[in-house]
Amino acid sequence: MPKRVSSQGGDKRNRILRAAIAVFSRKGFFNSKVSEIARASGVADGTIYLYFKNKDDLLISLFEEKMSEVVADVIQRTASGGGALEKLKIFIDNHMDLLEREAGLIEVLQVEIRQSSKFLKDYAPVKFFDYLDVLSGILEEGKRDGVFRQDLNVGVARRVVFGAMDELSRTYILSKKQKFHPSITAGEIFRMLSEGLCAQRA
Amino acid sequence: MPKRVSSQGGDKRNRILRAAIAVFSRKGFFNSKVSEIARASGVADGTIYLYFKNKDDLLISLFEEKMSEVVADVIQRTASGGGALEKLKIFIDNHMDLLEREAGLIEVLQVEIRQSSKFLKDYAPVKFFDYLDVLSGILEEGKRDGVFRQDLNVGVARRVVFGAMDELSRTYILSKKQKFHPSITAGEIFRMLSEGLCAQRA
Amino acid sequence: MPKRVSSQGGDKRNRILRAAIAVFSRKGFFNSKVSEIARASGVADGTIYLYFKNKDDLLISLFEEKMSEVVADVIQRTASGGGALEKLKIFIDNHMDLLEREAGLIEVLQVEIRQSSKFLKDYAPVKFFDYLDVLSGILEEGKRDGVFRQDLNVGVARRVVFGAMDELSRTYILSKKQKFHPSITAGEIFRMLSEGLCAQRA
Amino acid sequence: MPKRVSSQGGDKRNRILRAAIAVFSRKGFFNSKVSEIARASGVADGTIYLYFKNKDDLLISLFEEKMSEVVADVIQRTASGGGALEKLKIFIDNHMDLLEREAGLIEVLQVEIRQSSKFLKDYAPVKFFDYLDVLSGILEEGKRDGVFRQDLNVGVARRVVFGAMDELSRTYILSKKQKFHPSITAGEIFRMLSEGLCAQRA
DNA sequence: TATGAATGAGACTTCATTCAT
DNA sequence: GATGAATGAAGTCTCATTCAT
Numbered sequence: 001m002p003k004r005v006s007s008q009g010g011d012k013r014n015r016i017l018r019a020a021i022a023v024f025s026r027k028g029f030f031n032s033k034v035s036e037i038a039r040a041s042g043v044a045d046g047t048i049y050l051y052f053k054n055k056d057d058l059l060i061s062l063f064e065e066k067m068s069e070v071v072a073d074v075i076q077r078t079a080s081g082g083g084a085l086e087k088l089k090i091f092i093d094n095h096m097d098l099l100e101r102e103a104g105l106i107e108v109l110q111v112e113i114r115q116s117s118k119f120l121k122d123y124a125p126v127k128f129f130d131y132l133d134v135l136s137g138i139l140e141e142g143k144r145d146g147v148f149r150q151d152l153n154v155g156v157a158r159r160v161v162f163g164a165m166d167e168l169s170r171t172y173i174l175s176k177k178q179k180f181h182p183s184i185t186a187g188e189i190f191r192m193l194s195e196g197l198c199a200q201r202a
Numbered sequence: 203m204p205k206r207v208s209s210q211g212g213d214k215r216n217r218i219l220r221a222a223i224a225v226f227s228r229k230g231f232f233n234s235k236v237s238e239i240a241r242a243s244g245v246a247d248g249t250i251y252l253y254f255k256n257k258d259d260l261l262i263s264l265f266e267e268k269m270s271e272v273v274a275d276v277i278q279r280t281a282s283g284g285g286a287l288e289k290l291k292i293f294i295d296n297h298m299d300l301l302e303r304e305a306g307l308i309e310v311l312q313v314e315i316r317q318s319s320k321f322l323k324d325y326a327p328v329k330f331f332d333y334l335d336v337l338s339g340i341l342e343e344g345k346r347d348g349v350f351r352q353d354l355n356v357g358v359a360r361r362v363v364f365g366a367m368d369e370l371s372r373t374y375i376l377s378k379k380q381k382f383h384p385s386i387t388a389g390e391i392f393r394m395l396s397e398g399l400c401a402q403r404a
Numbered sequence: 405m406p407k408r409v410s411s412q413g414g415d416k417r418n419r420i421l422r423a424a425i426a427v428f429s430r431k432g433f434f435n436s437k438v439s440e441i442a443r444a445s446g447v448a449d450g451t452i453y454l455y456f457k458n459k460d461d462l463l464i465s466l467f468e469e470k471m472s473e474v475v476a477d478v479i480q481r482t483a484s485g486g487g488a489l490e491k492l493k494i495f496i497d498n499h500m501d502l503l504e505r506e507a508g509l510i511e512v513l514q515v516e517i518r519q520s521s522k523f524l525k526d527y528a529p530v531k532f533f534d535y536l537d538v539l540s541g542i543l544e545e546g547k548r549d550g551v552f553r554q555d556l557n558v559g560v561a562r563r564v565v566f567g568a569m570d571e572l573s574r575t576y577i578l579s580k581k582q583k584f585h586p587s588i589t590a591g592e593i594f595r596m597l598s599e600g601l602c603a604q605r606a
Numbered sequence: 607m608p609k610r611v612s613s614q615g616g617d618k619r620n621r622i623l624r625a626a627i628a629v630f631s632r633k634g635f636f637n638s639k640v641s642e643i644a645r646a647s648g649v650a651d652g653t654i655y656l657y658f659k660n661k662d663d664l665l666i667s668l669f670e671e672k673m674s675e676v677v678a679d680v681i682q683r684t685a686s687g688g689g690a691l692e693k694l695k696i697f698i699d700n701h702m703d704l705l706e707r708e709a710g711l712i713e714v715l716q717v718e719i720r721q722s723s724k725f726l727k728d729y730a731p732v733k734f735f736d737y738l739d740v741l742s743g744i745l746e747e748g749k750r751d752g753v754f755r756q757d758l759n760v761g762v763a764r765r766v767v768f769g770a771m772d773e774l775s776r777t778y779i780l781s782k783k784q785k786f787h788p789s790i791t792a793g794e795i796f797r798m799l800s801e802g803l804c805a806q807r808a
Numbered sequence: 809t810a811t812g813a814a815t816g817a818g819a820c821t822t823c824a825t826t827c828a829t
Numbered sequence: 830g831a832t833g834a835a836t837g838a839a840g841t842c843t844c845a846t847t848c849a850t
Contacts, residue, residue, distance in 0.1 A: 012831095028321050030232035034824060035833095044832040046826075055824065085400070111320065114372065115313040119230050139399070148399045156390040157399065159373055160366040167365025168358065174320070188358040196398030197341075197350045197359065198287070214813090236841060246815045251842065416810095432725050434636035438845060439812095448811040450847075459845065489804070515724065518776065519717040523634050543803075552803045560794040561803065563777055564770040571769025572762065574720065592762040600802030601745075601754045601763065602691070618834090640820060650836045655821065815847080826836080 013051045016041045020062050025107035029059055059112060060123060066105050067127035070098065074134055084142030085194060088161070091138060092190050095165045096182035099172055107173055110166070132158050164189050215253045218243045219267070222260050227309035231261055258322055261314060268307050269329035272300065276336055286344030287396060290363070293340060294392050297367045298384035301374055309375050312368070334360050366391050417455045420445045424466050429511035433463055460524050467517045470509050471531035474502065478538055488546030489598060492565070495542060496594050499569045500586035503576055511577055514570070536562050568593050619657045622647045623671070626664050631713035635665055662726055665718060672711050673733035676704065680740055690748030691800060694767070697744060698796050701771045702788035705778055713779055716772070738764050770795050 019040035023032045034055055038045045052058040074094050081087035098106050109128075116123055135158040142148035168185050221242035225234045236257055240247045254260040276296050283289035300308050311330075318325055337360040344350035370387050423444035427436045438459055442449045456462040478498050485491035502510050517529055539562040546552035572589050625646035629638045640661055644651045658664040680700050687693035704712050715734075722729055741764040748754035774791050 028317060031321055033822090038833095045824090046833065047831055049825070050830070088399075111317040115230060118313065118376070119233055142399070146401055149397075149401050152394075152399060153390050156370065156387055157394060159369045160391060160394050163365040163367070163369025164362040165365070166369060167361045171361055185358055188355050189362060192354075192359060192362050192395075192398075194398050194400050195351075196394070196396050197290075197344070197354065198396050199348055199351050235839090247841090248816065248843075249814055252813070257841070432721060435725055437843090442812095449813095449845090450811055451809085453846070454809070492803075515721040519634060522717065522780070523637055546803070553801075556798075556803065557794050560774065560791055561798060563773045564795055564798050567769040567771070567773025568766040569769070570773060571765045575765055578724070589762055592759050593766060596758075596763060596766050596802070597798070598802050598804050599755075600798070600800050600804075601694075601748070601758065602800050602802075639818090651820090652822075652837065653835055656834070661820070811848100811850080813847105813849100815845100817844100819843085820841095822840085823838100824836100826834105827832100828834100829832085 012041075012043060012047065016043065016048055016051060016058070017062055017065065020058050021066070021104040021108055024059065024062070024112060025104035029055075029108075029112045034058075056123075059108075059116065063109065063112075063116075063125065064127050066102070067109070067125075067131065070102075070105075071127060071130045071134065074131070078134065078138060084138050084145055084147045087138045087141070088194065089190050091135060092161070092165060092193075093183065093186045096168070096172075096186035096189075099169055099182040103173075106169060110170055110173065132162060135161055161193055164193060214243075214245060214249065218245065218250055218253055218260070219264055222264050223268070223306040223310055226261065226264070226314060227306035231257075231310075231314045236260075261310075261318065262322065262325060265311065265314075265318075265327065266329050268304070269311070269327075269333065272304075272307075273329060273332045273336065276333070280336065280340065286340050286347055286349045289340045290344070290396070291392050293337060294363070294367055294395075295385065295388045298370070298374075298388035298391075301371055301384040305375075308371060312372055312375065334364060337363055363395055366395060416445075416447060416451065420447060420452055420455060420462070421466050421469065424462050425470070425508040425512055428463065428466070428516060429508035433459075433512075433516045438462075463512075463516060463520065464524065464527060467513065467520075467529065468531050470506075471513070471529075471535065474506075474509075475531060475534045475538065478535070482538065482542065488542050488549055488551045491542045492546070492598070493594050495539060496565070496569060496597075497587065497590045500572070500576075500590035500593075503573055503586040507577075510573060514574055514577065536566060539565055565597055568597060618647075618649060618653070622649065622654055622657055622664070623668055626668050627672070627710040627714055630665065630668070630718060631710035635661075635714075635718045640664075665714075665722065666726065666729060669715065669718075669722075669731065670733050672708070673715070673731075673737065676708075676711075677733060677736045677740065680737070684740065684744060690744050690751055690753045693744045694748070694800070695796050697741060698767070698771060698799075699789065699792045702774070702778075702792035702795075705775055705788045709779075712775060716776055716779065738768060741767055767799055770799060 016037065020032075020037050023037050023040055026032075027036075034048060035045050037058070038048055041048075048058065052061060074091060077094055078087040078090050081090045116125065136154050139148060139152065139154045139157050139161075143150060143152055143154070168189060169182075172182055172185070218239065222234075222239050225239050225242055228234075229238075236250060237247050239260070240250055243250070250260065254263060276293060279296055280289040280292050283292045318327065338356050341350060341354065341356045341359050341363075345352060345354055345356070370391060371384075374384055374387070420441065424436075424441050427441045427444055430436075431440075438452060439449050441462070442452055445452075452462065456465060478495060481498055482491040482494050485494045513532075517532065520527055520529065540558050543552060543556065543558045543561050543565075547554060547556055547558070572593060573586075576586055576589070622643065626638075626643050629643050629646055632638075633642075640654060641651050643664070644654055647654070654664065658667060680697060683700055684693040684696050687696045720731075720734075722731065742760050745754060745758065745760045745763050745767075749756060749758055749760070774795060775788075778788055778791070
């Protein structure tokens with residue numbers, strides 16, 4: 001297996017990864033054929049097995065590597081936020097913006113990875129937890145600074161935030177009419193999560 | 203094809219449906235074999251095809267029928283709530299409670315059906331929209347009564363609510379340690395959505 | 405198994421036979437389903453097995469019984485012919501006329517029975533030989549009376565006659581435009597076989 | 607799909623085709639299993655699908671390709687005949703001779719292809735018509751040259767000739783005792799068709 | 809006799825993976 | 830490293846036949 005870092009930038013391994021995102025996002029993991037990814041990458045079927053152990057490994061590698069970039073990126077972006085609330089806004093904006101910047105990737109994550117824990121033996125989506133941990137960090141900071149409620153259960157809250165973003169992502173992806181523009185929706189989500197649904201505080 | 207309505211409750215069609223829920227929820231749709239469902243139902247492989255057109259149809263039927271019951275049930279339950287806020291609480295409580303009452307079903311809905319729009323040709327998960335529509339009704343009522351913010355975007359809000367519940371459901375299902383008990387979590391979700399994350403209103 | 409001769413005329417066994425002809429002639433033996441024949445007969449699937457041992461037996465019985473009628477009929481018809489030549493003409497006319505009187509039956513015989521010797525174990529199409537024997541009889545009579553050539557090989561000749569009629573039958577059946585009307589064609593066949601292709605005798 | 611033209615004569619595609627002829631001719635199309643053809647070809651089941659779309663395609667390809675050779679060959683052979691009558695004799699001799707040279711092929715053509723028009727959707731046996739067209743050409747030539755009757759209906763006549771040859775072929779194939787030797791029979795057929803059955807012209 | 813739900817063997821076909829070149 | 834023809838295990842589905850009613 002060739003080393004991951006190649007001398008050339010437009011490297012074969014990356015072409016396969018990119019093609020896999022495209023194919024998986026279009027047809028789903030189980031309906032995608034390895035030969036299809038090979039064709040889309042411009043390599044032979046067998047070549048894929050020089051870079052990845054098998055089809056499962058292709059999906060996992062894809063997720064791990066791309067998610068690493070996403071996590072590193074969102075850490076940097078939120079770092080520039082003044083306070084927890086602003087950081088949360090950046091996080092949400094960024095997530096929804098990924099829908100446009102990395103449409104295929106998000107689509108794969110949406111449907112494939114979240115069920116992968118069930119189908120792929122012995123796989124824990126570490127990078128997904130890293131992503132959630134960024135959220136936890138923001139929420140903790142907010143609690144510490146008195147911006148968020150002191151009795152906030154961060155474990156639940158981070159899932160509420162992620163779930164909201166994620167569901168709107170799915171809506172966006174599946175909707176053919178594309179009713180919500182992701183960046184506009186991001187604002188709505190942010191307000192709803194920070195202020196709540198109620199007209200006035202109980 | 204035998205008639206759908208049988209005099210006995212423990213009818214063959216239902217046995218297949220129940221077995222399918224169990225198998226699909228354990229291994230996922232694509233990893234489930236029809237023969238496995240047959241074995242679990244105590245019928246021959248061919249018998250499944252007397253009641254369902256094919257494997258896809260089994261999944262869709264399962265979803266449509268079980269979701270119909272869930273929708274009818276939640277409509278009735280929320281009807282008893284005094285105001286929109288109480289109805290919302292009931293809705294969320296009920297959703298999280300389904301995790302215990304209908305564990306397998308929820309698991310199937312989680313991972314399979316929601317992606318089905320992509321994989322199953324010409325299938326729109328009508329019953330899922332019915333479920334969301336119940337939420338919309340509650341949110342609209344809340345706006346009308348001044349309980350919820352007047353500028354609430356119901357289309358986004360219902361997805362935020364559903365996404366939050368759904369993500370916590372997944373967390374619950376996938377977690378082997380079962381950190382959050384669903385009913386306790388329901389309270390957290392409700393508070394977070396109604397009041398927001400912030401310590402005080404901006 | 406009920407006795408073949410039933411008290412009622414419009415008997416169940418006959419309904420099945422008639423339906424089988426219709427179905428086999430439309431889709432061919434291998435593409436026809438027993439349940440389809442049952443439906444077309446207005447009986448239950450299982451009922452067919454009260455009258456016939458299995459699907460093969462249905463085909464064979466159909467052939468034997470209908471062919472018996474055809475043979476008996478053509479014997480009677482040719483008996484009225486004055487000489488061998490006239491009898492031959494009657495035989496050919498009758499064969500082509502069957503295409504209209506018993507379209508489905510002829511179609512089944514065409515494609516199914518003649519290969520049956522290969523597919524159906526231990527089956528000799530006795531009735532088909534009876535039919536050919538009628539032809540032999542005519543040819544022999546013609547030789548005896550000096551109407552046909554003395555050196556005629558009857559074994560070959562009867563096959564030539566039958567093959568010609570049969571091929572034109574197939575043409576008629578398969579042709580959607582129905583170029584040849586069977587009775588007109590019958591005349592052509594008769595002339596060609598009796599006089600030959602040549603303009604004048606060598 | 608591997609390229610059709612291989613450098614070696616004993617190419618994989620051809621091995622499959624040859625095996626298919628053997629198996630189809632022995633058991634008939636519907637009773638032949640793909641796995642049987644694979645075994646007879648010495649390839650894996652899946653390999654067949656690298657060269658042919660499906661089982662139907664295998665039959666059709668077999669027919670088209672082999673029949674092309676037969677047509678090309680008979681065109682060349684008849685070309686050497688002096689007149690229409692001699693050409694007709696060559697045509698008939700050749701057809702009967704195929705029974706020995708290409709026994710399996712003829713057997714497949716006999717039973718399978720001629721019914722295929724009914725069972726295989728959207729398939730017209732073009733090559734079969736090409737074969738008949740060679741006959742038409744000979745008959746037309748004979749009419750033009752005054753060798754054959756001027757009032758000969760070529761459309762019917764070519765079917766009479768073909769039907770006669772074909773029926774004798776079947777007789778030969780099915781007969782276990784092999785009463786008629788094909789080449790001897792060919793002479794009988796030729797005489798019968800050219801001169802007719804009658805002792806003297808009516 | 810008649811029914812038709814149930815059976816289950818077996819067929820076709822797909823496709824992840826391998827390995828000789 | 831790269832190829833892609835070949836493999837063959839495995840899955841979905843069909844349908845002739847049975848048998849309890």
